[in-house]
Amino acid sequence: MKAIGYIDSLPISEERALFAFDTPEPTPGPRDLKVAVKAIAVNPVDTKVRMRRTGTAAEPVILGWDAAGIVETVGAEVTLFKPGDKVFYAGAINRPGTNAPFHLVDERIVGHMPASLGFAEAAALPLTAITAWEALFDRLRLTRDSTGTLLIIGAAGGVGSLAVQFARQLTGLTVVGTASRPESREWLEKLGAHAVIDHTRPLSEELAKAGFDGADHVFSLTGTDTHWPEIVKALKPQGQVALIDDPDLIDVRLLKQKSASLHWEFMFARPLFGTPDMIAQHALLDEVARLVDAGQVKTTLGANYGPITAENLKRAHAALESGRAIGKIVLEGW
C-alpha cells in the first residue's frame, strides 16, 4: 500500500517533510481491526510528533490518529465489530498512524460511525471528542446537575468545538468560550456558547465585562502558560482547572489560596498504558455517535482539504501550525 510518512523532522515547507512511500499492508493482532481508511483529520499532535520523532529509510514514521473507515478484517479475539462495519476512532500514540490506506487499531478504542454522517464529517470527531469528553466528565467530573460557569480557553479549535457542545447538551453549566477573531467568535456562537470573550485580553477582566463574577471550572486548551496567572485570577475559590496542551512551567502554588484543583487530560493515556478501562473510549465514541445521530452534537468539520496526498497533508499541517484552525481539517479518499 502507499502510505504517507517521513524520515527526518523537517519544516513543513520542505519537500521531504511528508512523502508517499510503499509499505506492506499490516496484519491485525488478536484484538485489532484492520480498517480501510476513508477519511482522516489532522491534529496538533501530528505536527508535534513530526518534529520530535524520526524514522528510517526502511521504516518511515506514519502519522495520523483520527480516522473514519470500513472494517476490512478482524483479529481472532475481536467481539465488538465485524468486517463491513463503518467505524471512527483516534488510535494510539505508540502505533503507526492513519495516514495509510489500511490501519490497525484495538477494537476497545473504536466507535461505530454516526449513521447520519459521511466519512469526512465523522473523521473530524474522534480524537477531539475523546479529549473533551474525558476532560469534562472523567477529570472534572461534571454531570447533568453541574451548574455555574465553565470557561473554555481556545474554544474555536478542534477540542473546544466539541467541549462547548458537550457542556451545553450534557450539563447545566453556563459556557463561556474564548476566541480572538470575528470568524472564530461567530463559529463559537453557532456551536452554542452562552458568551464569547477575547483571549488576547486579560481573561479575568474580559469575564467581568461579560457579566461573570469568575469561573467555577476552566478548561484550558491553548496557551495555558501565558494565560496561567489570569486563569487563577478568574477561577472562583474551590474551582478546578483542566488542561491539555504542553505548557512551559506553570506555578501550581498559585492555586493553593483558592483551594483549587488541577487536572491533566491526555487522551492517549488509556491505550498507551492499556488501562483496564480502556474500553471506555469505545463506549464514549458510540455515545458521541448517538448524540450526533440524535441531532444534539454537530460535526466540527471546518475545512475539507481533498484527497489524502502528501501535498494536501502538508497544507493541513501548515494550517494547524499557524494556530488559527477553526474546527477540524479533514482529508478524504486516496
Ligand SMILES: NC(=O)c1ccc[n+]([C@@H]2O[C@H](COP(=O)([O-])OP(=O)(O)OC[C@H]3O[C@@H](n4cnc5c(N)ncnc54)[C@H](OP(=O)(O)O)[C@@H]3O)[C@@H](O)[C@H]2O)c1
Ligand atoms: N492532552 C490531550 O489529550 C490533547 C488532545 C487534543 C489536543 N491537545 C492539545 O491541545 C491544544 C489544542 O488542541 P486543538 O486541537 O483544539 O487545537 P487547534 O484546533 O489547533 O486550536 C486552534 C484554536 O486555538 C486558538 N488559539 C490560538 N492561540 C491561542 C492563545 N494564545 N490562547 C487561546 N487560544 C488560542 C485559536 O483561536 P483564535 O483564532 O480565535 O485566536 C484557534 O481557534 C494543542 O496544543 C493540542 O496539541 C491535547
